[in-house]
Amino acid sequence: MKKITLLLLLVLTQIVFAQTKLTENQKLAATCKVWGYLKYYHPQVASGKTDWDNQLFDVLPKVEKANTKDEFSLVLENWINSLGEVKAIAAITVPKDVEYFDKNFDLSWLNNDKLFATTLSKKLKFIEDNRFQGEQHYVGFDSRDNSFVKNTNFDKLDYSDRNSRILALFTYWNVIEYFFPYKYRMDQKWDKTLEEMLPVFIEAKNDDAFYTAFQKLTVKLNDSHAVFHKYSTGNANFLPFNCKIIDEKMVVTEITADELAKADDIKVGDVITKFNDKTIKDFVAENRNLINGSNEAAYLSNLMKFGVYGYSDNVKLDFLKDGKTITKTINWYDYNNAHKNEFKKGIQKEKFKMLENNIGYVDMGALKINDVPEMIEKLKSAKAIVFDIRNYPNGTYIDIANFLNSKERNFIMFTRPDSLYPGKFIWHGPRPCGSENKNNYKGKVVVLVNEESVSHSEETAMCFQAADNCTIIGSQTAGADGNVSNFEAIKAVFTRFSGIGVYYPDGRETQRIGIVPDIEVKPTILGIQQGKDEVLDRALQFIESGKETKLKTTLNIKNETFLK
Known part of the structure; x- marks a missing residue:
């Protein structure tokens, strides 16, 4: 009987041990979160008083040796204690004029009892309540648009080294975790992406594999702005x-x-x-x-x-x-x-012109700010003006909006990251366009869009939508509005992402959805073969039809998550 009891105790001990033993992926994912959290929240770290990249290199071997939750938590607690005291400060209050956008914010992981001991969770929560309130060392904001700027330089790191690759992943993951306004719009939870990409980065033992891993990581943002470029030693070739x-x-x-x-x-x-x-x-x-x-x-x-x-x-x-x-x-x-x-020299696009039947046409990609007065003068008598934004405009929409609108109208709102509470975003706006103008343009305004309409193109379309008589014709736009944040820290890599959130004044989203046309038109193979611009043709048809009612259609979007 004693032997049976002893055997049962051994089995139970093994079961308990197995339940509490942490995997490498669990430990690294949790370390990533704690490292990034301390980077932006801990007063001694966020102020730049420690070399935070080297701190990660120092703690990783200790994390690797820890097996259980308690051992792992002790490593992290000792690490936090070594950074110096976090002093209790007066309760941080939100200014009355600040309204938070919280869809991205989630620090519930601080209380993950499967990974963290209670003492560690309390220590992390204390840091949140007494977080750094000065100018962040690791975060800069452009004075014009408040977009994120990374200031750490990784050029000397060797990405054949496992820990250097882990540092690269940790850095990028936390940049997105705290400063990407559309984290909540991703197809996959960002936490899950971290868990999936950790083994990929660990196994990426040469430059090509590392860059491919990074490319896969940036694609997970589901953001048309999130381009990834590898500065290759070889030159790519193209078709004519x-x-x-x-x-x-x-x-x-x-x-x-x-x-x-x-x-x-x-x-x-x-x-x-x-x-x-x-x-x-x-x-x-x-x-x-x-x-x-x-x-x-x-x-x-x-x-x-x-x-x-x-x-x-x-x-x-x-x-x-x-x-x-x-x-x-x-x-x-x-x-x-x-x-x-x-x-070819001497070939320039026609910026604006009068089409048949007294219809004006403006190529917004070619039109410059100093061209706007002449454009207005020549097209103001047109019965309709087509603004083609299937391109990238040149900052002309404010001046044009003053011509189109009879009064000032709000057309856009923004969310910008809060450097004093990383992960939270603050509503800004709404921003108006147009002005009081009894002599505004009275004809039809038609805006052409497609997948080439991205960012400033989409903002321009939003502005024109506020005009008295505007109709959007075309197909789904790129769905990435807002100023970009560049991330150029990692050797031989350039990447960026949407840095501020963009919404209509009523809160409607544009990210991933784009500017929804009133009349949907897509080019066909036959139309291209016949040399037709089917989108422009549909616009001219709409203008001549004399119908003021917009022909609302539904976008054919295969992935329903874009609209969730």
Whole structure:
């Protein structure tokens, strides 16, 4: 009987031990959170009185040796104690004029009893209540837009070293955790992304693997602004034409080097069905974790910008012509040669013009601020003006809004990070556009948008929507409004993300959704082959129809989470 009892005790002991033993991933994920939290909250750390990167290198071996919750908590408690005393301060009150946006804020993990001892949780909570209230050492805010600026330099780190890769991941993860305004809009919880990416970064033992891991990490933001660039030692090569994906096919939409495209008999409207023996459907699927995009339209657009290049001499493409498949081996070219049309001297886009039937047209990507008075003078008598924002405008919307509006109207609100309470965002605005103007433009205002309309383009569209008689025509925009925050600290990597939140005055979101058109129109393969601008054609049809009622349509968005 005694032997049986002893055996049962041993079994129970092993079960309890197994339940309390922490995995490497659990310990590293929790360490990441504590390290970032202390970086922005602890007075001795946030003020820059310690080398916080080296502190991580010092604590990681101790974390590795800890097995149980109590051992792990003791390592972190001793670490916090070594930083110096956190003095109790008067209760921090929120100013009356401050309204918080809290959808991103969550410090509930401080009380995770599966990872932290009660004494550690209390110590972390005390730091929150008595957090640093000065100018942050590790966070800077641009004086113009309050966007995040990272000031640590990692250029000397060796990313063949495991701990250096962990530092890179920890740094970026915490930047997003506390300063990305749309964390709550991600498809996947940011905590889960940390758990998934830790093994990927640990196993990324060479530069290429490390950069690929980082690329996959930034894509998880679901943010069209979150571009990732690797400063490669080799030069990428490009095709002498641009494409758009329609109906799971690549369609040539623009020739960027006439002679090179002519040599391969490539014309606008040509349909590509395979890219290096892969169907376009497969090509789209295999790049989803490498190319960013707030929504499907933005992803497909970015895939054609950042996914269609190579380091070899040529690429194999299958074309569909007259019902037959023709396979061609097309040469890649360096950027300057592949985009010769853009560098031809003397060729300038027409900034604005009068179309038939007394309809004005403005290319917002070409129009400059000093062109606005002349544009207004020439188009003020038009019965309608089409503002084409399927491009990136040049800061002209305020002056144009004064012309379009009969009075001042609010059109936008922002959320900006609070440096005194990292993770929280503060509402700013609303911001108005337009002014009291009895002589404002009285005709129809039509705005053209598509997936190329991103950031300032979307803000411009929001401003024009406030006009007296505006209709948005086109397709889903890129869904990434707001000024960007650059993150250039890590060697050979440039990345950025949306730094401030953007909303309509009534709180409606634009991130991932974009500017919803009143009339949805998408280009077709046939239309491109016939040389038509089907979006502009639909706008002209709307203007001539004489109907004042907007033809509301529903965006065809495959991923329902964009609207949640």
